[in-house]
Amino acid sequence: AQSVTQLGSHVSVSEGALVLLRCNYSSSVPPYLFWYVQYPNQGLQLLLKYTTGATLVKGINGFEAEFKKSETSFHLTKPSAHMSDAAEYFCAVSGEGEAALIFGKGTTLSVSS
Amino acid sequence: DAGITQSPRYKITETGRQVTLMCHQTWSHSYMFWYRQDLGHGLRLIYYSAAADITDKGEVPDGYVVSRSKTENFPLTLESATRSQTSVYFCASNGGGTDTQYFGPGTRLTVL
Numbered sequence: 001a002q003s004v005t006q007l008g009s010h011v012s013v014s015e016g017a018l019v020l021l022r023c024n025y026s027s028s029v030p031p032y033l034f035w036y037v038q039y040p041n042q043g044l045q046l047l048l049k050y051t052t053g054a055t056l057v058k059g060i061n062g063f064e065a066e067f068k069k070s071e072t073s074f075h076l077t078k079p080s081a082h083m084s085d086a087a088e089y090f091c092a093v094s095g096e097g098e099a100a101l102i103f104g105k106g107t108t109l110s111v112s113s
Numbered sequence: 114d115a116g117i118t119q120s121p122r123y124k125i126t127e128t129g130r131q132v133t134l135m136c137h138q139t140w141s142h143s144y145m146f147w148y149r150q151d152l153g154h155g156l157r158l159i160y161y162s163a164a165a166d167i168t169d170k171g172e173v174p175d176g177y178v179v180s181r182s183k184t185e186n187f188p189l190t191l192e193s194a195t196r197s198q199t200s201v202y203f204c205a206s207n208g209g210g211t212d213t214q215y216f217g218p219g220t221r222l223t224v225l
Contacts, residue, residue, distance in 0.1 A: 009153075032211050043203060043216035044156075051211040090155060099144050099163065099209060100171060105155040 002027045004093050006104035014112055019063075019078040021107050023091035026072060033074040034092040034101065035065055044090065050074065061085070086111045116140075119204050119217040127225050132191045134220050136204030144207050145187040146214065147171075147179065149200040156203065162187055163209070194224045 007022040025031055032051050036044040048059025055067040065076045074091060088108050092101040117138040126132050136145065143164050148156040148171075158171030160179040168179050176198060178190045187206075191198055204217040 036216075041219075043218045044205075045216070046213045049211070049213065094211070099207075100146060100158045100161050101156075101214060102158075103148075103156040105153060 002031070002093050002095060002098075002102045004091050004102055004104035006089075006091050006107050008107055009105065010108045010110070012110040012112065013081045015083055016080050019076070019081045019085065019109065021076040021089050021091075021109065023065075023074045023076065023104060024072055025074060025091070025093045027093055027095055029095035029098075032094045032096070033065075033067060034094075035059065035063070035074075035076050036090045036092060037061075038088045038090065038106075040087075047076070047089075081109075081111045083111050083113065085109060117204060117206055117215055117217040119202075119220050121220060122218065123221050125223045125225065126194050128195060129193050132194050132222065134189045134191075134202055134204075134222070136187045136189070136217060138185055138187075138204075138206040138215075140206065140208075140215075141184055142206035142208050142212075142215075143184070144209050144212075145181065146205040147177075147187070147189045148203045148205065149173065149198075150203060150219070151200050159189065159202075191222075194222075196224050198222065199224045 005024045034049045035047040050067045058064045091104040120135045146161040147159040162168045162181045202220045205214040207214045
């Protein structure tokens with residue numbers, strides 16, 4: 001069975017600092033990996049996804065993530081945090097032939113000035 | 114409007130009542146999904162549908178019923194609501210495979 005673990009339910013950074021949100025997965029099949037962002041009282045919006053090919057994936061709003069098979073990780077980073085990045089972030093996994101996503105429990109990112 | 118919509122956005126009901134949450138998408142996506150979001154649990158899949166008249170259970174299907182008579186609609190019914198079903202419900206759709214899932218704005222349901 002597939003699962004996703006997001007380390008740290010809450011991450012706080014200063015504006016301009018590096019953002020690092022951690023995600024580890026377990027999967028018995030080649031995984032497809034996703035990061036979604038949720039702003040207050042809104043639905044989820046895709047930040048980026050890894051399916052095949054290049055393991056460093058660039059997404060919207062300056063975020064990127066690297067698929068590391070040996071570490072079963074897909075950590076999300078952004079070089080310089082902005083106040084508007086404050087939101088909840090979800091890592092998710094699916095497998096080939098599987099339609100539904102398995103989500104992690106989420107990480108709330110706070111950005112202080 | 115194009116996209117995926119949910120109604121109502123907010124609903125308060127009482128234990129034992131039947132409640133139906135509506136989901137409508139305009140992309141003609143083949144796949145549709147229902148998730149519930151609870152603090153500390155992230156999003157958990159309730160049911161999904163691969164096409165009209167094809168539905169399948171997810172991780173937490175008990176107490177819920179779905180139908181899909183038309184490609185664009187995927188209603189979720191709580192036949193006899195319980196307090197444990199108080200949650201935020203999200204509908205999503207995609208074209209299948211690794212296609213991005215697009216999420217609706219959510220329905221916040223409170224069961225008293």
